[in-house]
Amino acid sequence: MCSSRRGDGSLGSTNVAHGREVLPTNVKPVHYDLTLEPDLVKFTYDGTVIIDLDVAEDTNSISLNANELQIHSAVVSVEGAVVAANPEVTMNKDAQVATVTFGETIVAGKKAQLKLAFTGELNDNMAGFYRSSYKTAKGETKYMATTQMEPTDARRSFPCFDEPALKAKFTVTLVADRHLTCLSNMDIAHEKEVQGGAKKAVTFNTSPLMSTYLLAFIVGELNYIETKAFRVPIRVYATPDQDIEHGRFSLDLAARTLAFYEKAFDNEFPLPKMDMVAIPDFSAGAMENWGLITYRVVDLLLDEKASGASRKERVAEVVQHELAHQWFGNLVTMDFWDGLWLNEGFATWMSWYSCNTFYPEWKVWQTYVIDTLQSALSLDSLRSSHPIEVPVKRADEINQIFDAISYSKGSSVLRMISKYMGEDVFIQGVRNYIHKHAYGNTQTGDLWAALADASGKPIEQVMDIWTKNVGFPVVTVSENPAASSITVKQNRFLRTGDVRPEEDTTLYPVTLALRTKQGVDETAMLTERETEFPVADLDFFKLNADHSGIYRTSYTPERLSKLGQAAKNGLLTVEDRAGMIADSGALAASGYQLTSGLLSLLKSFDSESEFVVWNEILTRLGNLRAAWLFEDHQTRDALKAFQRSLVSAKAHELGWHFSADDDHILQQFKALMFGAAGMANDPVVVQAAQEMFARFAAGDLDAIHPNIRGSVFSIVLKNGGAKEYDIVLDRFRHAATSDEKTTALRCLGSAEDPALIQRTLALASSDEVKNQDIYLPLSGLRSHAAGVDARWTWLKSNWDAIFKRLPPSLGMLGTVIQITVSSFSTPAQLKEVEAFFAEKDTKGFDRAVEQSLDTIRAKISWIERDGGDVENWLKTNSFREKL
Known part of the structure; x- marks a missing residue:
């Protein structure tokens, strides 16, 4: 029992500890014996759960979590004897708590048992015990049953004590058709025929002590590949519509990673097997269920011939993230x-x-x-x-x-x-x-x-x-040449640039990591509001070496210019250069520095040679262009011309042909510059994209390299019409891999023709796009004002249907709201969004609304503050006509 939980008697349905709505502490679960029988035709399931309990306080009720379940019967036993054969069960739907009340008081120290029979729906909300669908080669829709319990959806699957601290052991039995695969966290203990041989009952070995949110079970038609390269067997599973060999990269990586983590943590992985399953409908990227990790298809299966370098890196990162959880989170x-x-x-x-x-x-x-x-x-x-x-x-x-x-x-x-x-x-x-x-x-x-x-x-x-504490500081640097020192001062940083005194009271311990020609001083730390630090040679210094500190650094324009020169002279690492550009972009956006200073800094990096630095240059320029999306077209065109001037030469120099000799980073560098040049209307790149696409459309599916597939699709759609749109739409429908399908779906939003924008929004509303992917076509619309406006109209017009499709308690609605609203940047748009949500109950997505509004406010402030400054810089540097 943890110190954060305390008892308040036994009769209430919830116990408020630290202001939290949690269960009473009168009983504690020790072991669950759970049996479930899903029906993949009716999309329901029958279940029974027998929960062994330690009684901590005298009680005549047991409260546990249940949500969207029908509890049909309950039996309470003590030390093997029934004390309540049919006790009253009441439901508090708002608190998601079922309370079983009985006449006889059970005294503290006894062992009790609660048996419940219940039914539930295999929902299509990707939460609890739910259904997921895929299509066979013949176009037939097939279903599987799978789970997603984190954070609080185990209670949607079965009645349970659904809090992380209430760990227990689990013995799971799944009843299913004989030809279906049954999986759970543990390996199979035994299997037997039931219902005259029509079905099988698969019982799994008892789990270690674990939290309810880590429990998982799956029933469906699945193929697998296996490796014994690790101490316990590891398998990758997928539905029959997927090429199971595409799981080979993740399978081999998992074996190496588990061995690496065992050594790093000096602790053996405690389960008898590790299964990783590609789920066709999945709301997150992956879920670390102990011994049975579930993934989005695109984050587990990788066709190395048909996917780019960035996708491979993403898959590796997700697999290693989930495997780290097996210790840190699960154990x-x-x-x-x-x-x-x-x-x-x-x-x-x-x-x-x-x-x-x-x-x-x-x-x-x-x-x-x-x-x-x-x-x-x-x-x-x-x-x-x-x-x-x-x-x-x-x-x-x-x-x-x-x-x-x-x-x-x-x-x-x-x-x-x-x-x-x-x-x-x-x-x-x-x-x-x-x-x-x-x-x-x-x-x-x-x-x-x-x-x-x-x-x-x-x-x-x-x-x-x-x-x-919320937030982080901006550290402002001033120089004292006479004393050969710098003065550094910390203040709260806000993107809106309007910090109030009461918001600026926290003093952070800031590791300055001061870089000079002598190396990096890791000991210097700012713990006060303002402190002076000696610097032997003010000719060159930089704070936050390699950018492992969580703060922004604000230099004078003169120092920023010197740092730009230091970068060219090789005195700054890649991390230093990228981090310095990121800081300058953020400081310009929030009013700490002029945006003209940022533009001059970016211009000075035109000879930069590193992918990571160019990535950040383009991110900061992209943020500026996005904020100015609804400004006059001369300024927008001038910013596009500036981007073209920055990237075209580099894009042409690197080229867009890929060979086996290109290393991982070079592949991404070529792809980045090709896309940046093409989306800025570089004529050579646009023509190259159109030529590749024409060959692709004629049947040469290798004409577009996977590294630039998304860029080619976007460039062609931006400059094309219905013909090109239909070809990309066909790739979403019929491509061989999930990677290519999701790329095509995202790119459809690049089409700027009003009729095509409406087709993209209609597609997002349709059943053809899975709930897990609805954000993809919506995010693709952000690159042009017409798409942003149409997307907002779509959200308002279809609010009730979207709300029903994406219940606010499950997270996806908040994502859709942020994508749809955050691209706005004018006072009129802000007012409209505020008015729309003022009339709504935003419980479950209030953070998403507030963060979206804050984002709009920050852009409005930026434009009001620096609109003229940006215009003047563009004129002075001949990107915009002087009027």
Whole structure:
């Protein structure tokens, strides 16, 4: 029993601890014996569950979680004797709690047993025990039953004590047609014929102690491949419509990764097998169910001949992320959802750490600076962000924190600690943490204690400020030549640039990582509002070396110019250059620096040679162009011309032909520059894309290399019409791999013709696009004003249908709202969005609405502040006519 849970008697349906709605503590589950029989025709299932309970307090009721289940009967026993054969069962739908009340009081210390018979629906919401569909080669629709329990949907599958700290053991039995494959977390204990041989009952071995959200079971037609390269067997499963050999990359990687993690954590993987399953309908990227990981098809299966380098990197990262969870999350689990970051932040960090070990040539720590770190800083620069350790009280609040704060900022904090401690010492601290808390539950302080013990450093004192507070600082640097020193000052950073005094009270411990010609000083730390630091030679210095610190750095324009020159002189690492551009972009957008300074900095990088730096240059220019999307066409065309001037020469130099000699990064570099030039109307690239597409349309499916497939589709659709649209639509419908299908679906939004925009929106509304993929065609519409406007009209006109299709408690609705609304950038648009949602009950997606509104406000402020500055720079640099 964890300290965060405390009893309040036995008769209530919920126990409010720390303001949370949680179950009473009068009983504690020890073991579940669960039997389920799904019907893949009627989309229902029958179930019975027998729960062994320890009675902690005298009680005459048992409350447990249940949601959208029909409980038909209940039996309560004590020490083997029935005390209530048909007790009253009441449901609190809002709290998702079923309470079984009986006349006889069971005294504390007894062993009780609760048996429930129930039925449920195999829903199509990708939550709980649900149905997933795929099409056979003959076009017939087939179904499988699968699960997604995290965070609070085990209660949709069966009545249970659905809180992370209430760990128990599980024995699962699945009853299904004889030809179907049955899977669960554990291996099969025994199988027998039932119902006269028409069906089989498959019973799995009893699991270790685990949380309900990690339970999983699957029934369906599945093929598999297997490897015995690891100590226990590993299999990849997929439905018959997929080429199971496309699971080979993930299968081999899993065997290597499990062995690597066993050694890194000094702890054996405790389950007898590892299954990884590609699910046709899946709301997240993957789910770390212990011993039975489920994935989106596109995040597990990889056709290396038909997919680009970035897709391969994504698959590797997802597989290694989920396998890290087998220890960090599954073996050791946060005690409640406000500790979600312990799971997700660590698994994210570990996937980068292991990926770097396995594929050093991918240079993933460079990518981290423009990916994970920027994702964290972007969301956390909004007023509507939240702390890493965010208080959550109700089930409907939990889905909303599966975001860039829990994942990206969480992992960025861990990267900062690992740099501060040293990676080897950090891993030793993690080992100690896992050994001490195996099969138990923890809070953030338990991790800090293990890391402090391993390093001898005051980890909690330094790190609590980062996890318990929202936001991060901007560090402003001023120079004192006479004293050969710099003064650094920290303030809260907000993208809207309007920090109020009461929002700027937190003082962060900022690791300055000061780079000079002598190297990097890792000891300098800013803990006050403002401090002076000596710098021997002011000719060259830079803060936040390699950008592992979670802050923005604001230099004077003169220093920024000198740093641009230092970059050309080879004094800055790739991470330094990319991070400096990211900081400049964010500071310009929020009013700390002029946008003309950012444009001049980007212009000075035209001879840059590294993919990661170019990626960030184009991200920052893309953010500017997106903010100016509804401004006058001369300015928009001038920004496009500036992009063309930056990228065309590099795109032509690198080319768009790929060979076996191109390394992983070069492949992505060529693809990036080709796409950037083409979408900026570079005539050579546009023509090349159209020629490739023409050969492709004529039947040469190898005419477009997978690395540039999305760019070619987008360029051609942007410049084409219905004929090109129909060809790309056909690829969505008939391509051989999920990767190509989803690429085609996303690119359809690039078509700017009003009739084609309506076709894209109609497709998003149709059953042809799975709920898991609805965001793809919608996100494709963001590159042009007509698409953004039409998308908003679509959301308003179809609100009731969208709300019904994507229930707010499941997370996808919030994603669709953010995609649809966040592209706006004018005061009139802001007013319209505010008015629309003011009339709605936003429970379950209120964070998404607030963050979208904040994003619009930030762009409005940016344009009002720097509209004239951008226009003048474009005129002065001859990208726009001087009027």
